[in-house]
Each structure stands twice: as structure tokens, then as C-alpha cells.
Amino acid sequence: MSEKIDLPRRGFLGAAAATLAAAQLTLSQAAQAQSAITKAAALPASKPGSHTSFAPLKQIQAGVLNVGYAEAGPANGPVALLLHGWPYDIYAFVDVAPLLASRGYRVIMPYLRGNGTTTFLSPDTMRNGQPSAIAADMIALMDALKIQNAVVAGFDWGARTADIMAALWPDRCRGLVSVSGYLIGSQAAGKVPLPPEAELQWWYQFYFATDRGAAGYQKYTHDFAKLIWKLASPKWDFDDATFNRSATAFNNPDHVAITIHNYRWRQDLVKGEPKFDDLEKRLATAPTISIPTITMEGDANGAPHPKPSAYASKFTGRYEHRDLTGGIGHNLPQEAPVAFAQAVLDVDKR
Numbered sequence: 001m002s003e004k005i006d007l008p009r010r011g012f013l014g015a016a017a018a019t020l021a022a023a024q025l026t027l028s029q030a031a032q033a034q035s036a037i038t039k040a041a042a043l044p045a046s047k048p049g050s051h052t053s054f055a056p057l058k059q060i061q062a063g064v065l066n067v068g069y070a071e072a073g074p075a076n077g078p079v080a081l082l083l084h085g086w087p088y089d090i091y092a093f094v095d096v097a098p099l100l101a102s103r104g105y106r107v108i109m110p111y112l113r114g115n116g117t118t119t120f121l122s123p124d125t126m127r128n129g130q131p132s133a134i135a136a137d138m139i140a141l142m143d144a145l146k147i148q149n150a151v152v153a154g155f156d157w158g159a160r161t162a163d164i165m166a167a168l169w170p171d172r173c174r175g176l177v178s179v180s181g182y183l184i185g186s187q188a189a190g191k192v193p194l195p196p197e198a199e200l201q202w203w204y205q206f207y208f209a210t211d212r213g214a215a216g217y218q219k220y221t222h223d224f225a226k227l228i229w230k231l232a233s234p235k236w237d238f239d240d241a242t243f244n245r246s247a248t249a250f251n252n253p254d255h256v257a258i259t260i261h262n263y264r265w266r267q268d269l270v271k272g273e274p275k276f277d278d279l280e281k282r283l284a285t286a287p288t289i290s291i292p293t294i295t296m297e298g299d300a301n302g303a304p305h306p307k308p309s310a311y312a313s314k315f316t317g318r319y320e321h322r323d324l325t326g327g328i329g330h331n332l333p334q335e336a337p338v339a340f341a342q343a344v345l346d347v348d349k350r
Contacts, residue, residue, distance in 0.1 A: 037294060037320040040345035043099050046338050049242065051094045054109075057117055063140030064125045068117025069110035073101030078174075079147050080344050081138065082109045085156020086259060087225035088331055089115055089249035091242075092155070095337035100344060108150070110141055112157060114258030116249040127254050129262030130272040131157075131185075132279040135164035142172060151348045153177035153340070155332050156303070157262075160184065167287045168279060174291070175347035177340070179332045180303075181295040181321070182311035186284035187268040201304040204228070208263040218256045222247050232303040233329025292318040294343040298328030298335065320346075 054070035061067075070090050080100050082093045090109040097107045111118040112134055114127070138161060142150065152162040152173050160183040166176045167184060193199070199206075204224075207213035217224055226243055229236075249255075264270040272280065293315045295308060308321045322343065324336050333340040 037292065037318055037346050038349045040103075040342070040349040043103075043338050043342050043345070046095060046099065048095055048335060048337055051098060052241075052245065054090070054094065054097070059117060060141070060144050061121065062144035063137055064121055065113060065137055065140070066117075066119050066121055067110050067137070067141050067144075068119075069108055069141070070097070071109070072097040072107040073105045075106060077101075077104045077106040078348065079150035080105045080107050080348075081142070081147075081150040081152045081162075082107060082333070083138065083152065083154030083158030083161050084109070084112065084115075085154065085158045085331075086262075087228055087250060088156065088334075089246045091246045092331055092334040093337075094334070096333050096341045096344075099337065099341035103345060105344075108141075108145070108147070110138070111249060111252075112161070113137055114254045114256075115252050118252070120254065126273055127257035127261060128265075128273050128276075129258040129260075130265045130276060130280070131160055131164055131262075132168075132276040132283060133273065135161045135168065136276070136279070138165060139169055139172060148172070149174050151175040151177070151344050153333075153344050155179035156330065163289065164283060166289045166291050166293070168282060170289075170291050175344075176289065176291055176293040177296065177343045177347055178293065179296050179298075179330075179340075180301070180305040181297070181308060182286075182289070182306075182314040184283050184286060185266070186280070186286075187266065188284060190266040191268055198304065205263045205266070208260050209267060209269055214256070214260045217259065221250050221256065225250055229331070233298075233300065233331055233335060234302045235300040235327030236329045236331065236335050286314065288314050288316045290317045292347050294319075294347045295321045296332055296340070296343060297321070297323050298330070298332050299323065299325045300327045300329045301332075303330040318347075 057068050057070055059066055059068050084090055084092045090111060093109050100107045149172050152165050154162045159178040159180055162176055163178055163182060163184050166173045261270060265272055324339055328336045
């Protein structure tokens with residue numbers, strides 16, 4: 001897999017929207033020049049992998065879930081909600097959390113549905129992986145924790161979730177840090193054919209569309225996840241201990257069901273829940289995001305991702321994009337924790 005993929009991420013906006021984004025880029029850049037992000041004091045250098053554990057995990061009932069989460073920092077500090085992707089977990093932020101806590105932030109890192117110690121309250125609840133459901137989980141978590149607003153930051157599924165929260169519930173989000181930018185899509189966009197090279201990058205999405213793929217992921221969950229880690233971050237020399245700390249999150253009884261449903265839903269192969277229909281209709285219009293935002297990209301991201309120029313116009317408030325060099329792959333927070341934490345501080349600097 002190439003180290004830099006400029007192919008569009010499936011389910012983003014489609015070719016028409018990419019063309020519109022390019023046409024609007026000049027205007028967007030001009031607006032950004034007058035609404036730049038104010039930098040916070042620089043964080044000290046810190047080696048990735050310096051931390052390997054959290055304080056004991058907490059559990060709380062929120063919406064349809066009993067959510068497991070790690071927490072760091074003072075209870076009365078401004079909140080940073082950090083959201084992991086697939087197939088990753090909260091250990092993506094194990095080096096980020098102490099940095100933010102040292103600046104007085106209350107850092108909340110929840111397991112998304114289907115991961116870790118997050119479980120469904122009822123066996124009858126649909127094991128639904130559609131994007132709006134995951135975002136609604138995070139709003140329910142904030143409500144349960146009595147958090148009015150937070151900086152939301154994430155990568156992969158976590159970035160998509162954070163983007164959706166910022167678009168649909170901007171009053172609950174003080175700022176946004178989104179790795180790989182604007183990842184809001186729709187089932188209609190997910191059905192649009194891409195060039196063959198782009199389709200190749202989504203091989204696992206087509207695999208998961210089959211019964212064989214679902215059975216294969218069930219049988220080889222950890223092997224599959226480790227392969228994705230290697231392909232998505234080809235220059236990240238993670239060791240077995242690092243992977244194994246995260247791999248325990250995939251033992252969740254609903255992990256496979258949520259994963260398969262998410263990727264099948266994107267191609268309109270399965271239905272979601274009617275209660276999310278109105279949210280999905282709003283998301284299908286590719287709404288702009290008005291809150292302060294920093295988007296980030298690593299120079300060795302082996303996963304499909306759009307070019308920054310394709311999504312810059314979707315952010316209409318204070319905005320900045322940051323490219324990271326040095327072989328940084330898809331799991332940007334774990335590979336470059338200081339840069340990720342600095343972005344959280346900067347986007348919240350007022």
C-alpha cells in the first residue's frame with residue numbers, strides 16, 4: 001500500500017462536491033487568513049510510547065449503552081473528548097491524555113459501541129454501526145456526565161463521529177480536531193463507483209459485504225486488525241505489546257456485529273434504525289462545520305483519505321490544516337501524540 005494516498009475516501013462527498021470544494025478553495029483560504037487559529041503555549045517534547053496504562057476505567061449508563069471510558073485530569077477542567085477509530089481503541093490516546101491533563105483538561109476517552117467495556121443495556125437493541133448512532137452515543141455520554149460542551153477530537157471512525165457532532169450539535173462542541181478532515185458521508189455517496197485504484201484501498205469493505213467476510217472477521221479478528229494497523233501506518237514500528245493492549249478491546253461481544261453493520265450500511269446493503277433517519281438526511285446534505293477546527297494528516301497515512309483541498313471549504317469558522325512529516329500514519333494520535341494534543345490546545349485557545 002502506498003505511503004501517501006490522494007484517492008477520495010468512500011462516502012465523502014463524491015466527485016461533484018470535490019469539484020465544488022476546489023472552486024471554493026480560494027474564497028475559503030481568504031476567509032481562513034482572517035480567522036486563523038491562535039496558538040497555545042507549546043507542549044514539551046514527549047516520546048510516543050512513554051505511557052502504557054490509564055487510571056482504572058469507569059463505567060456509566062448513557063443512552064442505550066453502558067459506556068466504558070478512561071479519564072485523566074482535574075474533574076472541573078475544560079473537557080476534551082477523544083474518540084478512537086477502527087480497529088483501534090482508547091490506547092491511541094495513552095500519551096495524549098497526560099499532556100492535556102498537565103494543562104488542566106479533563107480528558108474523556110470512551111470506548112465506542114462494540115469495543116472494550118462498552119456494552120448494550122438490552123440484548124434487544126439493534127447492533128447498529130451507522131455513523132449517526134455512534135455520534136448520538138457520544139452526546140448521550142456527555143449528558144450522562146453532565147458535560148455541556150467539549151473539544152471533540154478523533155481519527156478514523158472517531159474523526160467521523162466528531163465531525164458529525166460538530167455539524168449537528170455545534171452548541172455541544174467548543175472546537176474540533178479531525179484527522180483526515182471532513183468525513184461525513186451518506187449511503188448514496190457510498191454507492192458511487194470509484195476508480196479501480198481507489199476501490200482497491202477499500203478491499204475490506206467489500207470483504208465485509210459477504211457472509212465469508214463476516215465469518216472471516218469473526219474467526220481472525222486480531223489478525224485482521226493487526227494487518228490493518230500495518231497497512232494504514234506502514235512506517236509505524238509498533239511492537240506486539242502495543243498492539244495487544246488495544247486488541248483486548250476487540251473481544252467485546254458486539255465488536256464484529258458493529259463493524260460489519262457499519263461497512264454494510266455505508267453501501268446501503270443493510271438498514272439502520274428509523275429513529276436516526278432525520279439525522280442521516282441532514283448529514284446527506286454535507287453540512288458545513290462552523291466551530292473552530294484543526295484538520296490533520298500524516299505523511300504516511302496508508303488508509304484511504306481525501307486531499308485537504310477537497311474539504312477545506314466545509315469548515316466555515318476559524319480553521320487550519322496541519323500536515324505532519326516523519327512517517328506518521330493513520331493512527332496519528334498514538335504516532336504523534338504531542339502534535340495531536342497541541343492541536344486540541346490550539347483549537348480551544350480563546
